Amino acid sequence: MTETPMTPERLAEIRERLEAARHLAEVGTTWAAQEYSVIGASMHDTVLLLAEVERLRAELAARLTAQVVWLLEQGEDHEGGSVLGVFAHREAAWGAILAAAHGMPFAIDAAEEGKDGSRSRHGGCDWLTLTPHTVTTTEAIEAGDVR
Structure with a gap:
């Protein structure tokens, strides 16, 4: 399986798919509810990971310039x-x-x-x-x- 790099554009695409799947899940499509659940969990993990990477980058930059x-x-x-x-x-x-x-x-x-x-x-x-x-x-x- 080929991994797609997580870019802001890719994250926006995932959010759009998630929103569409959420809408379909609200009208009762089983497939959409399952996809919404899987994509939602994956996106949540990705957002948390990106936030942690950004926090660590800022912390490192502060350490490097604080002397x-x-x-x-x-x-x-x-x-x-x-x-x-x-x-x-x-x-x-x-x-x-x-x-x-x-x-x-x-x-x-x-x-x-x-x-x-x-x-x-x-x-x-x-x-x-x-x-x-x-x-x-x-x-x-x-x-x-x-x-």
């Missing part, structure tokens, strides 16, 4: 800057932040914290930032789930 790293950067206004470090979580950057802040030539005159947990310090024309960045994997890009 966040924290970049510690330092530089001068209008001159650019450089990355001092990449950290798996914000707390891991504290030692490097303190060292970089103590190394700034001017006293810190402004400090901000963003809603995303980012931090920035400014002293004279020098700045220091710690910002979150989402890591997108090759698998996520290939799955078309790039945020």
Whole structure:
């Protein structure tokens, strides 16, 4: 027996057959009632399977794109800057932040914290930032789930 791939078009065809069989079953055709029962059970299983596949795909995509790293950067206004470090979580950057802040030539005159947990310090024309960045994997890009 050759299996027909389950596509949205095939699912629509099965739904049409099921609706026609249900209508015939209502008017009393034994064959239609049997077909309705068989197709209905098969379609129900297929819909459940498709829903589970979609749920797993979404879960995998979320896992693949959910990783966040924290970049510690330092530089001068209008001159650019450089990355001092990449950290798996914000707390891991504290030692490097303190060292970089103590190394700034001017006293810190402004400090901000963003809603995303980012931090920035400014002293004279020098700045220091710690910002979150989402890591997108090759698998996520290939799955078309790039945020």
